[in-house]
Amino acid sequence: MIELTNVSRRFGEVTAVDRISLTVETGETCVLVGSSGCGKSTTLRMINRLLPHSAGDIRVDGQDIREVDLQQLRLNMGYAIQGTGLFPHWTVARNIALVPQLQGWERARIEARVTELLDMLGLSPAEYADKYPAQLSGGQAQRVGVARALAADPNILLMDEPFGALDAITRENLQNEMLRIQRRLRKTTVFVTHDIDEALRLADRIAVMDQGRILQHDTPDAILRQPASAFVESLVGSQDRGLKLAALQSVAEVMQRHPQPRQAVPEKVSVGAQDSLRQALSVMLWQQLSELPVVDDQGLELGVLTRERLWRETA
Ligand SMILES: Nc1ncnc2c1ncn2[C@@H]1O[C@H](COP(=O)(O)OP(=O)(O)O)[C@@H](O)[C@H]1O
Ligand SMILES: [Mg+2]
Known part of the structure; x- marks a missing residue:
């Protein structure tokens, strides 16, 4: 063009x-x-x-x-x-x-x-x-x-x-x-x-x-x-660089999805599917969690993001 x-x-x-x-x-x-x-x-x-x-x-x-x-x-x-x-x-x-x-x-x-x-x-x-x-x-x-x-x-x-x-x-x-x-x-x-x-x-x-x-x-x-x-x-x-790479990818791309959405989880200890891996990392650090529930717009749990998965994706 x-x-x-x-x-x-x-x-x-x-x-x-x-x-x-x-x-x-x-x-x-x-x-x-x-x-x-x-x-x-x-x-x-x-x-x-x-x-x-x-x-x-x-x-x-x-x-x-x-x-x-x-x-x-x-x-x-x-x-x-x-x-x-x-x-x-x-x-x-x-x-x-x-x-x-x-x-x-x-x-x-x-x-x-x-x-x-x-x-x-x-x-x-x-x-x-x-x-x-x-x-x-x-x-x-x-x-x-x-x-x-x-x-x-x-x-x-x-x-x-x-x-x-x-x-x-x-x-x-x-x-x-x-x-x-x-x-x-x-x-x-x-x-x-x-x-x-x-x-x-x-x-x-x-x-x-x-x-x-x-x-x-x-x-x-x-x-x-x-x-x-x-x-x-x-x-x-x-x-x-690590944080900038993590900012490029959304949680939805790498999370492990549950077969069905589950109950709502509190916002403080979860991350949105549309959020970036950088945001997920920040929540993990702050809340000292190695696994994070991933929620949709209504707060329902769609799946999880594990630290191993996050590490692998930004490697
Ligand atoms: N109208 C102009 N007359 C003389 N020099 C110019 C003019 N426009 C830009 N320049 C010079 O060209 C170079 C590139 O400018 P510019 O394209 O505006 O850079 P940027 O947008 O990356 O800041 C600079 O050295 C600037 O001083
Ligand atoms: Mg300019």
């Missing part, structure tokens, strides 16, 4: 992006991760032609982006950035409606779409549609930014540190929303972050960047287990 071949971008003497090659498959979430100034935003902006590339080849759906009508190219790509870029004098509804309006959708269709998107992002339409950006919290404004990027149902989503300025809890909530939306819509996504944990959480594949180059392009699991260089290893934090 998106294919970069030997792409470079120079700003005068500075080579911001240096001969990178990267393929993002249809429906995949690719996360560009690396420290500030390594060329992530420049890479993203070349894909929607906010910046022309100096050398190399960028193709979307097999077509050279320089040969695609700019308007068409952009309409096919939702773009969300840190700080949202919302128009302050426009209501939430009007901000979200921006691209559909440009595309000449009918008013009723736009209104229905705005309502649908506000619902999808967990903002009550009755309450939020007529608010102005200044009346929103940081997390709410970012939600509106994501809704706007999705408004005209583009095939591609480009997101540049959209949750970068949020506190840890709001950020985790929005990451969860993002995962839920991605499972449902399967947009081809390029997501930029400097936060390796966010990358591990959201990515199908991660591209680790440093000084304008891609050092490794791999699944989160492979980035953790087989870092290609000392730089990548230090980014994932070699001491932290």
Whole structure:
């Protein structure tokens, strides 16, 4: 779907992006991760032609982006950035409606779409549609930014540190929303972050960047287990690797299921099937248990997770 071949971008003497090659498959979430100034935003902006590339080849759906009508190219790509870029004098509804309006959708269709998107992002339409950006919290404004990027149902989503300025809890909530939306819509996504944990959480594949180059392009699991260089290893934090691997897998994937659900068990000494192995490990440590009941949403015991099983799965 998106294919970069030997792409470079120079700003005068500075080579911001240096001969990178990267393929993002249809429906995949690719996360560009690396420290500030390594060329992530420049890479993203070349894909929607906010910046022309100096050398190399960028193709979307097999077509050279320089040969695609700019308007068409952009309409096919939702773009969300840190700080949202919302128009302050426009209501939430009007901000979200921006691209559909440009595309000449009918008013009723736009209104229905705005309502649908506000619902999808967990903002009550009755309450939020007529608010102005200044009346929103940081997390709410970012939600509106994501809704706007999705408004005209583009095939591609480009997101540049959209949750970068949020506190840890709001950020985790929005990451969860993002995962839920991605499972449902399967947009081809390029997501930029400097936060390796966010990358591990959201990515199908991660591209680790440093000084304008891609050092490794791999699944989160492979980035953790087989870092290609000392730089990548230090980014994932070699001491932290076990916990990060455990965070990638859900309890449901490795638990031993009972033939039938059993009675409810207290929340304190159990773990949810949808929780991560990292959470399970934390409960085991805290409660000093070597075996943990796994419960469903109602608290009914579905099975157990043993320490042996957990050890084996994260080995
Ligand atoms: N418009 C610009 N003019 C000059 N230099 C730029 C411009 N945009 C980015 N750069 C430089 O290119 C490099 C990569 O920047 P950027 O892609 O924004 O990095 P990141 O998003 O990873 O923090 C940096 O050295 C930055 O200073
Ligand atoms: Mg940037």
